[in-house]
Amino acid sequence: MPSWLPSIPYPPAQAEGYWSPITSTLDWCEENYYSTPYAAEIVNTLTNLIFPYLAIKGCFNCYSQGHDRVFFVAFVGYLIVGLGSFAFHATLKYPMQLVDELGMIYTTCLMFWATFEYRRPPPIPLLLGVFSVSLSLFITGYYHYLQDPTFHQNAYAILTAIVLFRSMYVMEVNLRPYFRRRHQMHVKVLQSNLMDERERAEERRKDERDRSILVRMWFMILVGLSIFLGGFAIWTLDNKYCLTLRSWRRALGLPWGVLLEGHGWWHLMTGTGAYFYIVWGIWLRHCLNGKQDEYELIWPSLFTTIPRVMRRERSMSGADGNARKTR
Template sequence: MWWPLPSFPYPPSKDGFWNPVTSTLNWCEEDYYATIYSAEIVNTLTNLLFMGLGVKGIISCRRNQHDQIFLVAYLGYLVVGTGSFLFHSTLKYPMQLVDELSMIYTTCLMVYASFSYTRPTHVRLILGISLALLSVLITLYYHYIQDPVFHQVAYAILTTVVVLRSMHTMEVTLRPRWRNSREEDRLERQRQGLPVPTKERQHYENVRDMKTLKTMWFMVAYGLSIFLGGFAIWNLDNYFCSSIRRWRRQVGLPWGILLEGHGWWHVMTGVGAYLYIIWGIWLRHCLNGRQDDYHLRWAHFWHFPEVIRTTPISDNGVSRAKKST
């Protein structure tokens, strides 16, 4: 295949520092062609995005005082990126477990965050214990059968559950027709002696929440498109591996890097998962009725968004702004 751009040929594979390979998976990227210290150099370095966004999220959670569950989720996100970095560097089975099982554990944390909100203490306790047991069972069974398909199916089911739950919560919380915005609901709140917003305040909240809902749905569609697009590229990489390896060597370096499908999976799933956590943080503030205390900073869709505090914090950690009713 003729290639018009300047390039240099792929070097031959070498004996690696971490040999022998003990993982149950080995991806389409050729092993140890760039350096003896990294089995799959592109698959390794693309995890730096995961790690960088994990650190960014942890700093943001601490600076903006988001709920602690999201700080733990970002820590899990960082462990996923670090585990994948180590796995693709070494292709060792223990590092494979760190990579793949941390994905399960982090997703279970997000399941807990989605289903435990406003639940009684005993329900949260039961949910936490159940998810912990589920994580242990998945770990033990996966270690027993060592079948990557089992891990992928378990991860897909957990991810689908948490995304669908968050979508439902978002719609019920923010769309005015599902909230207590009708006149009969206002009268019922008055009868019960509960605070009732003025009609002007209710109109402001309806407009604000519809705008938020529109942006959230764009974020969901954008994040899912990136995530599923990465999954599709990864599968094409697996299915057409022999042809893709031949094309890489024909176009040479550095252009062959663009044909590393699993590396694209890292980049795209990293962005998609980051967007999901940002969405979860923003949704939690909406559930807490703190839409006026926080806002989404996202100038362009190619930027990484961040939920930041709008109102300042007093010395005792309480927002100084007063919300009108």
């Protein structure tokens, strides 16, 4: 430890605490009960506070801005994941582990349904709902039978990848003018001779608008995915080099050793990445509903603010007045 860096020594880890004995199938790299007898892993516990913070903001945004209710429910699921993880790391009890891990599965299954049921004719949404519920129940039962965290991690990764790539496909096909025109080519051919210059100008405006939206969406996806995958990489290193990291933490002392708690970084980064995904889903749903001119992404700063989808402030009276004057 550098002599100029003020620190205090790490207290010794304790085998027993308020929530003893440990019954979870996982015990992470952070040493147990070294800071307080009331939290088995204090850093891993407190870093979960990002979930209720972002969940409350997301729920309020859904309520105040008139977003689809499925996203309000998704933020509630996101909140439950964070609270479950908070309780799991504080207690290292198996029931709390299930709340944490299965909450991730249920929320992802909800997004799976929302992604695949959109614009499907009956009874497909109902059948997809039955499938999603059945899948979540199967994962619950089989995971409880195996009690193997690898199964949960693989199931969550596969579900997340399916939902993500499906959403990307839907975004490109429905918003990018090239693919949209190919999808609607027969309609365009019939209408091309009937469109006046003003209608063609409006089409060009919409094309330019949608291209601009796609650029911002892809940037948001890349930022969110980079944060999420960065958290996963740190989590992997934390698991692989746990003994080395523990020795480094003790050499640094407190509070600096806290910065080497990889699982805490996993919470902060994956929580942020998951929030980005839900906000992107909200924005994409409005765009698929043809409401690009009614809603916009508000994200003033990459590092100091979080993105939100807000109703666009419309000042159509002036535009309408100008239109009337030209008639």
